[in-house]
Amino acid sequence: MGLKRIAAAFAAYVLTAGLALAGETGAVKGVVELFTSQGCNSCPPADRAFETLTRQPGIVALAYHVDYWNYRGWTDTLGSPGNTARQYGYARSFGRNGVYTPQAVINGRVQMKAVDASALSGKINTLAGTEGGLRVKVDAALQGDALAINIGPGSGKADIVVVYFRQQKDVDVLKGENKGQRFTYWNSVSDIQPAGMWHGEAVSLSLPAKKLRDEGSDGIAVLLQSATEKGDPSAIIGATALTIGPTQ
Template sequence: MIVPRFFLAIALPVLAAATSVLAVPALAQAGDLKGVVELFTSQGCSSCPPADAELARLADQGDVLALSYHVDYWNYRGWSDTLSSAASTERQYGYARTLRRKNVYTPQAVINGRDHVNGANETAIARTLDKLSAIGAGLTVDVSVESTDEGLSITIGPGKGKADIVAVYFDEQNKVEIERGENAGRTITYRHSVRDMETVGMWNGQTVNLKLPASVISAHPGRRCAILLQVVSPDGSPGRILGAARI
C-alpha cells in the first residue's frame, strides 16, 4: 500500500558511546551474514502480515540480519501500533531520500540500504541479496562484536569510505493481539522489532577497535543488539550498509 507523506527532516542521533551489553560472551562477524534486510511494517496494514512472516523466516534462517521497523503513519486508522515509533517512520523517509523516491509504502524491505522490494516477496528479497553481492554491494567490510561481562568490543576492519558505527537494539519477539483496524481480531508474533538505535562511533576506512561499557547495554534490558556500519548523508539520511554483526 502506498502511503504518500511529506518528507520529514531527520537526523540520526549521534549519541555518546554508551550502550548496554549482554552479559553472555558472544562473537559475530560480517562474514557470517549475506546482508541486512530492514522491513518497514505496521500492525494496522492488512498487506503486512505476509511480510512479517517473511521477516520471521529470515530471522530464523540465520544468514541475514533481519530487522523490523514499525512506522506510525497507520496509527490513525483505528489502531495504534504497539511497537511503532516516529523514529522508524523517519528512518523510512530517510531511505526514500537516499533511494530518490517520492513516497514510502508498507510493507517495504530495504536491503543493505541500497535497494528495496515488497517485504512479502521472498523471491525478490533473495534475488536482490544475490544481485547486490554479485556487484560488490553486499557486506564488504568485516565487523566483529564480542560481548563479555565488562562490555562490548567492536572491531571494524579496513575498507574504503566513511561510515557511522550504529548500535541497534531490538526485541527477539512480541506477540500482539490486534483489536481494531485492518487486522482486527488477528494475533501476530513480530520478530526483531527495533526499539532504539544510537551512533556509537565513526569509521574512515581504517581498522577501528571500539569498547563500550556494560552500563550502556544494560540500559536496554532484555533486548538484543546488532551493529551496523552505515553510510549516513549530511542531512542524516541512512544509506549503504557496508558491514554488520549481531550478538
C-alpha cells in the same frame, strides 16, 4: 560457581546466540530492513516472510514498526517516531516522494516490496560479492559489562550505527484494520543510536552493555552505514548482530 565464572559463561552464551542469528563471524551476507505496521492489513504476509529471513544464516534482519498508520484506530505497540524517521530518510536517499508498508530495504541500497522471502533472499545473494554487498568485517561481543565492537579496514567513511531489537513479541491487535488478530513479531527495533565514525581504518570501541537489557531489548545489530550529503541513511557496507538468549 563464582560470580566471575558466571559472568564468563554468560558472555560466552551471548556470543554463541548472536552467531546463530547472524551467521558465523565474518559470514554475514546482507542486511534486510523491514518497515511494517500492526495497523496495516497488507503487512502480515510480509511479517511472515520476514520471520523466514530471521532464521536464515548470514542475514541480519531488522523490523522497524512505523507509527503513521496509528490514525486508523490502532497504535502500534512496537512503533516509534525514530523508525518512521529512518524510513523517510531512506525515501529521500532513493529519491522517492513518500513511504509505504510493507517495504524492505536491502543493504541500504535497494528497496522492494517485502512479501516474498525468496525474492528478498535472492536479492541479498545477488548483491553479495559485488559492490552492493558487505565488504567490511564487523564483529561484536559482550565482554563483562561492555559491548566490544571491532571494525576492520577498508575504504571510504561510514557511520557506526547500533540498533537494539526484541527477538520475539506476541501482540493482540484490538482495533484497526487487523482487529481481532494475534501476531508474533520478530526482531522488532526498539532503538537506533549512532556510536561513532569509521574512516577506513580498523577501529575498536566499547559501549555499555546495560542498554541491551533496557526496555525489553534482547538483541543488537551493528551497522557500518554510509550517509548522503544531507545525512540520510545510504549503503550498508558491514554488519553483525548478537542476542542475549534464545528466542521464545
